[in-house]
Amino acid sequence: xxxxxxxxxxxxxxxxxxxxxxxxxxxxxxxxxxxxxxxxxxxxxxxxxxxxxxxxxxxxxxxxxxxxxxxxxxxxxxxxxxxxxxxxxxxxxxxxxxxxxxxxxxxxxxxxxxxxxxxxxxxxxxxxxxxxxxxxxxxxxxxxxxxxxx
Amino acid sequence: xxxxxxxxxxxxxxxxxxxxxxxxxxxxxxxxxxxxxxxxxxxxxxxxxxxxxxxxxxxxxxxxxxxxxxxxxxxxxxxxxxxxxxxxxxxxxxxxxxxxxxxxxxxxxxxxxxxxxxxxxxxxxxxxxxxxxxxxxxxxxxxxxxxxxxxxxxxxx
Numbered sequence: 562x563x564x565x566x567x568x569x570x571x572x573x574x575x576x577x578x579x580x581x582x583x584x585x586x587x588x589x590x591x592x593x594x595x596x597x598x599x600x601x602x603x604x605x606x607x608x609x610x611x612x613x614x615x616x617x618x619x620x621x622x623x624x625x626x627x628x629x630x631x632x633x634x635x636x637x638x639x640x641x642x643x644x645x646x647x648x649x650x651x652x653x654x655x656x657x658x659x660x661x662x663x664x665x666x667x668x669x670x671x672x673x674x675x676x677x678x679x680x681x682x683x684x685x686x687x688x689x690x691x692x693x694x695x696x697x698x699x700x701x702x703x704x705x706x707x708x709x710x711x
Numbered sequence: 712x713x714x715x716x717x718x719x720x721x722x723x724x725x726x727x728x729x730x731x732x733x734x735x736x737x738x739x740x741x742x743x744x745x746x747x748x749x750x751x752x753x754x755x756x757x758x759x760x761x762x763x764x765x766x767x768x769x770x771x772x773x774x775x776x777x778x779x780x781x782x783x784x785x786x787x788x789x790x791x792x793x794x795x796x797x798x799x800x801x802x803x804x805x806x807x808x809x810x811x812x813x814x815x816x817x818x819x820x821x822x823x824x825x826x827x828x829x830x831x832x833x834x835x836x837x838x839x840x841x842x843x844x845x846x847x848x849x850x851x852x853x854x855x856x857x858x859x860x861x862x863x864x865x866x867x868x
Contacts, residue, residue, distance in 0.1 A: 563764050586769035589758035612732040613779075621733040622798050623778030627771025646762075649770045653802040 565646055572639035577601065580635055587631050590624065594635065601639060603632035605665040612662060619659040625685055625695050626654045629667050633681040633699040636669035647679060647701035660694045663687055677703055713746070713789040719863055720744045720787050726862050727783065734779055737772070742816060749784040750818040751776060766811030773815065773835050777803055777847040780817035781831040785851050786859065788821035788829065793859040796829060801849035809837040809844050816840070819847075827853055 564583035570576045577594040581587045590611070593604040605611070605620075605628045613621025630652055638644050667685040674680075683697040684690065715723070721744045728734055728741055728751075737759065742750040753759070753768075753776045761769030778801055786793040809815055818840050819833025829851040834843035 564762070565764075583763055584769065585758055585760040585763055586772055590771075610732055610736040613734075615730055615732065621731065621775060621779070622782070622801075623775030624733055626774040626778060626801065627769070630771045630774060631769075649805050651802065651804045652770070652774065653800070654774075655800045656798045659797065 568638050568644040568646065572596070572601070577635065577639075580638070584631065586627070590628060590631075592628060592631055600668065601632075601636055603628070603635070603667040603669075605667070607663045607665075609662070614659070617659055618662045620662065620665065622656055622660075622695075625656075625660050625665065626652070626697065628665065629654070629683040629685050629695065629697045630699060632667040632685075633669050633683050633697070634701065636683075637671060637674075637679050637681050637701055640671045640674070641703075645704045647703050650678070650700040650702050652697060652699045654695060654697045656695050658692065658694045660685070660687060665694065666690070672698075674703075677705075679703055714792055715787075715860065717744050717746065719860075720749075723786055723793060723859065723863055724749065724783055727786070727859075731779075733775070737775065739776060739779060744787055747784070747787050747789055748818055748820045749780060749787045750816055751780045751783070753815045753817070755812050755814050767808050768815060770805060773805075773817075773845050774801075774803060776815060776817045777801070777819075777833060777835055777845060778849075781819040781833045781847055781849050782851060784819035784821055784831055784833065785829045788824050790821075790824050791829075791853070794853050795859070796851040796853055799828070799850040799852050801847060803845055803847045805845050807842075807844045813837045815844070829853060 672680040742752040759772040823830040835845040
């Protein structure tokens with residue numbers, strides 16, 4: 562089964578795990594997801610191969626961005642009434658603190674979903690959500706649902 | 712006159728790149744330094760795929776490549792000495808999708824540097840940089856007057 566096949570299953574701890582297994586790069590990074598009070602918490606477990614600055618040491622900024630982008634996409638799919646695979650249009654990332662070599666978390670908010678475009682904001686943190694490492698905004702293009710699927 | 716020659720910039724970028732575990736693990740390698748323009752190559756690998764069916768790169772892998780290339784290009788700017796420069800922000804426009812199983816390149820260049828800030832732009836592409844699959848702009852902060860050219864001397868000895 563492909564990712565497009567499995568996104569129609571209602572989001573649960575098991576389906577989120579299944580979705581992530583369908584994305585090779587998400588598996589490579591080791592991204593996990595948990596459900597807490599119906600909100601999805603994305604986790605990037607501490608891993609030495611993700612280091613970008615060995616002297617601190619800190620995670621590569623690009624990895625934090627990649628993790629947040631993946632979180633935004635799955636958060637959007639989970640919130641869609643008729644799930645389809647969104648395409649990233651653009652991604653804007655503000656780095657606030659270096660991400661140390663420890664577990665990193667992300668949570669998202671679907672700020673607006675129109676017919677074709679969705680706007681998702683993402684916050685990433687390590688110690689506490691009030692001390693974010695990075696915040697991001699992603700725009701996605703939502704493919705038109707084909708007539709027979711309605 | 713540039714502060715560093717292309718050969719010195721190449722050496723410096725290669726030293727820095729080789730000490731970054733993540734880019735090493737992805738196989739990201741220096742392609743060229745021409746004046747202020749820096750190019751990295753990200754070879755195709757199945758772990759970097761986003762769409763398993765199509766076999767195309769994950770958008771996040773492009774984010775890593777662009778963040779890395781734009782960030783390292785601060786070393787190649789001719790108006791200042793290379794220094795420690797954390798990323799302030801990065802914006803990426805995804806303009807197209809590369810075909811499956813092709814290597815991706817990213818080229819970047821500093822377009823403005825002040826005492827405290829460095830503004831950089833770059834593109835990611837597979838066939839020609841005139842036909843980019845992504846375009847990025849970002850800003851980097853010069854936190855300290857740490858002159859990184861000492862690394863060149865450390866290696867020469």
